[in-house]
Structures are given as structure tokens and as C-alpha cells.
Amino acid sequence: MIKAVASACLLGMKTRYDGGTNEDPEIVEMFKRGEIIPICPEQLGGLPTPREPFEFVGGDGEALLEGRAYLKGLNTGRDGSENFLRGAREVLRIVKLAGIEKAYLKEGSPSCGVNWVHIEGNLVRGCGVTAALLKRAGIEVEGRLPPSSVREK
Numbered sequence: 001m002i003k004a005v006a007s008a009c010l011l012g013m014k015t016r017y018d019g020g021t022n023e024d025p026e027i028v029e030m031f032k033r034g035e036i037i038p039i040c041p042e043q044l045g046g047l048p049t050p051r052e053p054f055e056f057v058g059g060d061g062e063a064l065l066e067g068r069a070y071l072k073g074l075n076t077g078r079d080g081s082e083n084f085l086r087g088a089r090e091v092l093r094i095v096k097l098a099g100i101e102k103a104y105l106k107e108g109s110p111s112c113g114v115n116w117v118h119i120e121g122n123l124v125r126g127c128g129v130t131a132a133l134l135k136r137a138g139i140e141v142e143g144r145l146p147p148s149s150v151r152e153k
């Protein structure tokens, strides 16, 4: 039975901005049991893979939903907020269609981060756009695989 959505990169899918992955063995086991729908908000939002890295300016995903922040491409400087918002809405649509109430999301990502994101060059407390939108819809979000600089603290 499907129980949750999970960041596709946690399943070993090469969806990360640099074409890499963030495999999480526990999430892979849940997927094998048929409990997980994989989602990648940035791909669902129309961004390519590989893609340039983005980071927040002005605040985190909550601030972006309120129009107080945006997501800046680190190579081009372009504002990618619209792609990130589109991806977040697509994930919410999948969650609602499937009647799911839980999401396992990769920590530190501008879409999937639950407790940690990068704002203007610093890894700080905050959440990504998809995590923020899901939380607002009453979905339980759990951050997985925090960045190593956080794990060591």
C-alpha cells in the first residue's frame, strides 16, 4: 500500500542538479515494498537534469510562497522561482490524488529541504518550496540525509 511520496534522488534516481543521487537505503526498502511514489519537484517544474544549482535570496521556501524571496541560478543569475513553484504544485497534486499524508524529502535542497536550505551562500535553518507547500496543506514532511556539514554537528 502506498504510504508516502519521497524525493526521487533518495531512491537512487539520478535526478540531482549535478546528475547525481542521494540514495537512502531505508527509503529504497520502502519503495521495494510498494509504499513510495518517487517525485522530483525540480524535474516536474520543467528544469533539466543536469541543471544549474539554485539558492534562495531573501528567505526560504515559506518566504518565497509569500513573495518575499526568490531562487537564483548560481551560473546565470536567473530567477527560477516559477519552475520551483510549478514543481511544488505538481507534487501537491500527486499527494492529493493518491490520498497521501506523508513525504520523505532530501534535506538541504531548495525544493525538498525540510529543516535546512542554502540562503545567499549559507546553510541555514529553513525549508524548501515543496516542503513549505506540503506543510501548508497539512502533509507531514520528514527531512532525510541532512548535508554532511550538519550531520557532523
Ligand code: SF4
Pocket: 006, 007, 008, 009, 010, 015, 016, 017, 039, 040, 041, 042, 043, 106, 109, 111, 112
Ligand atoms: S532533492 Fe528534490 S528536487 Fe533535488 S533532485 Fe532530489 S527530488 Fe529532485
